[in-house]
Amino acid sequence: MLRIHFTAEDLIRVRVARAPDPLAEAILSLPLLQAAEHPHRPGGAALSGWRERTRRGLRPEMRLLLDLAPAGVGEYTPEVFTHAATPSLTDSLDHTWSLPRRQWRADWRATRLLRPRVPRWVHTLHQGDRAWAQLVRRQLRSYHALAIAPYWAQLLAAAQTERAQRALTSVDAGVDGLLATLHPDISWTPDVLSVPCDMDLDMNLDGRGLLLVPTFFCSQPLVLMDNAEPERPLVLRYPLARSLAESAAIVACGTQSTGEGLIALLGGTRARVLQAVQDPAGTAELARRTGTSAATASHHASILCAAGLLTTRRDGPRVRHALTPLGRALLDGGPGSPAPDAPLHVRRSPAP
Secondary structure: OEEEEOOHHHHOOEEEOOOOOHHHHHHHHHHHHHOOOOOOOOOOHHHHHHHHHHHHHOOHHHHHHHHHOOOOOOOOOOHHHOOOOOOOHHHHHHHHHHOOHHHHHHHHHHHHHHOOOOOHHHHHHHOOOHHHHHHHHHHHHHHHHHHOHHHHHHHHHHHHHHHHHHHHHHHHHHHHHHHHOOOOOOEEEOOEEEEOOOOOEEEEOOOOOEEEEEEOOOOOOEEEOOOOOOOOOEEEEEEOOHHHHHHHHHHOOOOOOHHHHHHHHHOHHHHHHHHHOOOOEOHHHHHHHHOOOHHHHHHHHHHHHHOOOEEEEEEOOEEEEEEOHHHHHHHHOOOOOOOOOOOOOOOOOOOO
């Protein structure tokens, strides 16, 4: 267990990142891509569609990356590729290759310690070989374009929704409440945050603060300290709640159209309700737009609201339903998305 000790200055320097880091998402997705599908594994059933589409598009030259971050016994993701916290792939790659050589060497020692077999080229890369660096950077860009970029709008919307919810938690329960509810495996007692770790360690922040980065492809909490810039906040990546991200990032994208993905995910009635609130509406108007009763429209709006896809606010004696950023991204972000005013053609079917 890693115990992170906070000072009063650290507590006022806790922040939640505005966006996931694209390079970290790419690297952390590699073990999940290779993992056998199992409903109880992190990302098991929920990632089956993403896994199938990514495997299908994986070109032979990209496969060396699978050795960089394997799945299974002894898996270890090189931390040098997850240190950055920027919204730009180029900036994250530049940050990774600007890390001092001692940090690359430390990462290699951890790789050898935690993985029973490591390809020789991984060692050569960590030793600073320029040709391997250029090759890996090139393949990381190609893999990102295949596995991450098509889903980025949805991942970003899910992270922004998560950030807004964390902000509300801070307002209602303070930083204590924020840190105590990050993840079931993370515990908080006054001034100490305990995070799962292979070793038993204590770490003092000493005023540098903490940057929380919700990460979709992260299967477990991950703490990163940038020794190149010791004044930077400690980075803690924690798994983005699947309830927010599964629907937006995985199911709707990669289907033949956004409409088909929505129906597969939500069922016909809820898909119509979600599209109908592109223009905010009251319950009676929502029922008229979807061809349902007011009670049915209200019921499905409540479920979509609980999923973070729309908001329901009281406006005098009435309520008003509207899309959240996550709901908007779910409608707009998939390949083959219809134009904003195009109708969602669905068959009437019972609600799931």
